[in-house]
Amino acid sequence: xxxxxxxxxxxxxxxxxxxxxxxxxxxxxxxxxxxxxxxxxxxxxxxxxxxxxxxxxxxxxxxxxxxxxxxxxxxxxxxxxxxxxxxxxxxxxxxxxxxxxxxxxxxxxxxxxxxxxxxxxxxxxxxxxxxxxxxxxxxxxxxxxxxxxxxxxxxxxxxxxxxxxxxxxxxxxxxxxxxxxxxxxxxxxxxxxxxxxxxxxxxxxxxxxxxxxxxxxxxxxxxxxxxxxxxxxxxxxxxxxxxxxxxxxx
Numbered sequence: 001x002x003x004x005x006x007x008x009x010x011x012x013x014x015x016x017x018x019x020x021x022x023x024x025x026x027x028x029x030x031x032x033x034x035x036x037x038x039x040x041x042x043x044x045x046x047x048x049x050x051x052x053x054x055x056x057x058x059x060x061x062x063x064x065x066x067x068x069x070x071x072x073x074x075x076x077x078x079x080x081x082x083x084x085x086x087x088x089x090x091x092x093x094x095x096x097x098x099x100x101x102x103x104x105x106x107x108x109x110x111x112x113x114x115x116x117x118x119x120x121x122x123x124x125x126x127x128x129x130x131x132x133x134x135x136x137x138x139x140x141x142x143x144x145x146x147x148x149x150x151x152x153x154x155x156x157x158x159x160x161x162x163x164x165x166x167x168x169x170x171x172x173x174x175x176x177x178x179x180x181x182x183x184x185x186x187x188x189x190x191x192x193x194x195x196x197x198x199x200x201x202x203x204x205x206x207x208x209x210x211x212x213x214x215x216x217x218x219x220x221x222x223x224x225x226x227x228x229x230x231x232x233x234x235x236x237x238x239x240x241x242x243x244x245x246x247x248x249x250x
Contacts, residue, residue, distance in 0.1 A: 106131035151176035204237035221247030
């Protein structure tokens with residue numbers, strides 16, 4: 001009799017399938033109301049469906065997708081497709097990249113919380129001061145590989161904490177105004193443009209001004225300017241000679 005009971009118990013145990021964890025968060029699939037996980041029958045032939053891939057620059061958890069910064073590059077966007085103030089409600093947004101699209105102007109109504117704005121590889125023809133108004137926290141502006149021929153006066157003044165300005169590979173014919181008066185700007189990329197003249201006050205304020213940050217990188221190569229005609233005093237606020245990159249035209 002005892003032998004029969006033991007055999008029955010062993011048979012019941014053998015009928016139960018082994019535990020297999022199908023995902024990293026199986027142990028977290030709990031009923032949110034009670035905190036007690038449901039008891040579901042195990043199906044040996046069941047294969048859980050593949051879930052969605054976590055978006056780039058995001059962190060994905062069971063019921064939460066945490067993303068920062070809005071990354072819109074390489075889309076068939078046009079300027080008319082970005083409404084004025086489309087990003088205005090995002091009060092903590094710090095990074096926007098809209099590169100390699102068909103936009104022809106800087107989007108209007110960008111949030112003042114931005115610290116980086118990348119608009120490289122588009123069809124922007126000018127930098128208008130109104131689009132950059134109120135970007136007091138912007139530290140880096142990327143506008144490389146556009147068709148920019150004009151930078152409005154006052155554009156840099158609307159970004160008082162700007163440190164990097166990338167305007168290489170455009171159609172500029174002169175150095176953007178306002179660099180000499182800007183307090184914090186340190187890196188300026190202007191190579192591969194149509195700049196033929198560089199004035200002695202384009203980059204540095206008159207005399208020696210300790211309130212002006214020293215440049216750590218200024219690129220002017222591949223412009224039609226004759227570099228031997230540039231006055232040595234032009235870079236008087238640059239303390240490291242290697243920070244200046246000059247060279248022959250294309």
